Structures are given as structure tokens and as C-alpha cells.
Amino acid sequence: MDWRSVNFDWNQVRGFLVTVEEGSFSAASRALGLTQPTLGRQVAALEERLGVTLFERVGRSLTLTRSGLELLEHVRAMGDAASRLALSASGQSKAIEGPVCITASDIVSMHLLPPALARIRELAPGIEVEVVASNDVRDLQRREADIAIRHARPEQPTLIARFLREMPARFYASSDYLDRIGRPKTLEDLAEATFIGFDRSGRMLERLNQAGLPLTRGNIKLISENGAVAWELVKRGLGVCVMLEDLGINTPGVECVLPSFDPFPIPVWLVTHRELNTSLRIRLVFDVLAEALGRPETV
Numbered sequence: 001m002d003w004r005s006v007n008f009d010w011n012q013v014r015g016f017l018v019t020v021e022e023g024s025f026s027a028a029s030r031a032l033g034l035t036q037p038t039l040g041r042q043v044a045a046l047e048e049r050l051g052v053t054l055f056e057r058v059g060r061s062l063t064l065t066r067s068g069l070e071l072l073e074h075v076r077a078m079g080d081a082a083s084r085l086a087l088s089a090s091g092q093s094k095a096i097e098g099p100v101c102i103t104a105s106d107i108v109s110m111h112l113l114p115p116a117l118a119r120i121r122e123l124a125p126g127i128e129v130e131v132v133a134s135n136d137v138r139d140l141q142r143r144e145a146d147i148a149i150r151h152a153r154p155e156q157p158t159l160i161a162r163f164l165r166e167m168p169a170r171f172y173a174s175s176d177y178l179d180r181i182g183r184p185k186t187l188e189d190l191a192e193a194t195f196i197g198f199d200r201s202g203r204m205l206e207r208l209n210q211a212g213l214p215l216t217r218g219n220i221k222l223i224s225e226n227g228a229v230a231w232e233l234v235k236r237g238l239g240v241c242v243m244l245e246d247l248g249i250n251t252p253g254v255e256c257v258l259p260s261f262d263p264f265p266i267p268v269w270l271v272t273h274r275e276l277n278t279s280l281r282i283r284l285v286f287d288v289l290a291e292a293l294g295r296p297e298t299v
Contacts, residue, residue: 009049010082015042016054016068017075021160024062076162080287096281097126102289104149107227109133111247116292120285127281135225146282147289148271162270164294168245168263172254177237184258187213193257194239196230197223204242211264268293 019028019039029036047054052067064072104113109131117129132145154161171190184190190213197204197220208215222239224230231251234241240257242264248254270290272282 012042012046015039016046017079096124098281099128100281100285101130101145102147103132103145105135106133108149116289119288124284150269150271151266153269154271160272164268166265166267169242169266170245170263171240171257172243172248173240173257174237174253175255194221195219196233196239196241199225
């Protein structure tokens with residue numbers, strides 16, 4: 001590693017990150033306890049040091065440039081690492097305690113959360129985590145949960161949202177089911193398959209049609225709003241289902257149907273309220289979840 005190339009100031013990087021997270025220089029300066037001119041100078045110095053423009057300034061609003069967006073993922077990783085370092089060095093993580101409520105879909109709660117929860121227990125055994133496994137959107141502003149894992153960006157400006165990644169979803173069916181009906185080679189072949197739906201609204205069918213699948217309501221013979229139930233039906237050989245690849249590749253007896261077909265991108269957002277900036281326990285849980293869910297899970 002060329003250590004001479006790492007010659008920027010962490011305070012400048014932190015100033016850039018907090019400005020992005022808070023949405024403005026004024027909000028970021030309050031969060032950091034700095035004056036707005038001081039924060040502005042830190043960001044300007046970072047831009048000069050890196051030789052890029054990070055923000056486009058239009059009136060009082062800030063918009064990330066392409067260079068800023070490219071750097072943001074790396075800067076967030078630095079921020080998470082710095083938070084964990086500070087907690088570890090001070091011994092605070094072991095002393096942090098209290099309840100934190102996390103809400104996520106049933107599939108995410110059952111199959112993707114456990115490794116992150118084990119890490120939280122290791123870092124801060126005093127934290128009491130409640131997991132609300134629900135496909136309903138919980139209202140963080142009314143404190144129905146402290147942290148939410150969502151598949152769409154929230155619209156409320158008072159919430160803090162971090163985009164983690166897009167999880168690919170594909171068609172899956174049990175090997176027994178495919179032995180019975182044959183392994184589809186084309187989208188047209190899937191027109192003869194039985195599908196397991198997640199609701200009666202027709203949104204899933206509409207999206208599949210838009211992707212080129214010649215399906216009708218007659219293809220959807222089973223419906224369950226509970227993702228875990230729908231996945232169990234797939235494993236029992238009752239039909240085809242769209243499921244997260246992170247889960248599908250790690251489930252014995254289940255095969256990807258039409259693996260050459262482009263996956264459906266499922267965005268993953270980590271959302272919390274403004275208490276993230278003042279509560280050490282929420283910050284710790286948020287950072288651990290961001291690290292764990294920001295990469296594909298393997299078993």
C-alpha cells in the first residue's frame with residue numbers, strides 16, 4: 001500500500017459525510033458542534049486535496065456530484081469503522097445498554113438478520129434487541145420501531161436513510177417440482193408453471209408481465225403475504241416463487257429457474273430517526289446492520 005497517497009484529513013472527510021447525511025451545511029455544523037463557515041472550509045479543503053468537486057451548490061441546496069457519489073460509499077465505510085474504533089478504544093460498547101427495536105420483512109428477519117444480531121450481542125451484550133418481523137411499513141416517526149430495513153426510500157425528511165445495496169431476486173422452485181414439470185428453458189415455458197404469489201393486488205403479476213413473462217392470474221394458484229410461508233410452499237414442491245438470491249442459493253433442494261434471466265433488483269434501505277446522532281446504542285446497531293446487510297450473505 002502506498003501510504004503517502006493517504007494524505008487527507010479525517011476531520012475533512014467526516015465533514016463531507018455528515019453534510020451528506022444531514023442534507024445541508026447548517027444541519028451538519030449543528031450535528032458536529034462547528035460553525036457553518038468552519039465546516040464549509042473543511043469540505044472545500046477536502047475537494048482541493050482530492051482534486052474533485054463533491055457538491056453542486058444551487059442557491060441554498062446541495063447536490064452530490066458524480067465524483068461525490070463515487071466517493072460516498074467508501075467514506076461511509078470509513079465513518080462506520082471510525083465509530084467502531086471509538087467505541088472499542090473507550091470500552092463504551094460493553095457499557096451500552098437498553099432496548100432497540102428493529103423492523104424488517106419476515107424473510108429478512110429470519111434469514112439475513114441473525115448474523116448481525118450475533119455481532120451486536122458480541123459488541124454490546126447490554127443491548128436488548130426486539131425484532132418486529134412484518135411486511136407492513138412501520139412508522140418510525142411515531143417510534144413504532146427504532147430502525148427499519150425497507151425496500152424503498154422513505155419520503156419523510158425527518159428520517160435518516162442509508163442505501164445499502166440492491167439484492168438480486170430470481171425465480172426458484174424445488175428440484176422435485178422441476179422434475180415433474182421439466183426445467184423451463186424460455187420465458188414461454190414458464191407460462192405452464194404454477195406460481196406462488198405474495199398478495200391479491202396484482203402488482204406482482206403486473207411486474208412479471210412487464211419483465212416479459214406471459215403469465216395470467218390463472219398461474220397464481222397459491223397466495224401468502226407471509227414470505228416465510230411462501231418459501232416453505234416452494235420447498236414443498238408446490239410452485240415457483242420470486243425470492244432473494246441470498247436465500248435461494250443457500251437453501252438445499254431448491255433450484256434457480258432460468259438462471260440466465262436478469263434478476264429483479266430489490267433495493268435495501270436502512271432507516272432510522274434523528275436519535276441516531278445522539279443515542280450510542282442506536283448508532284451501534286445501525287452501523288452493525290449497515291455492515292452486515294451491505295454485502296451478500298453466505299452460509
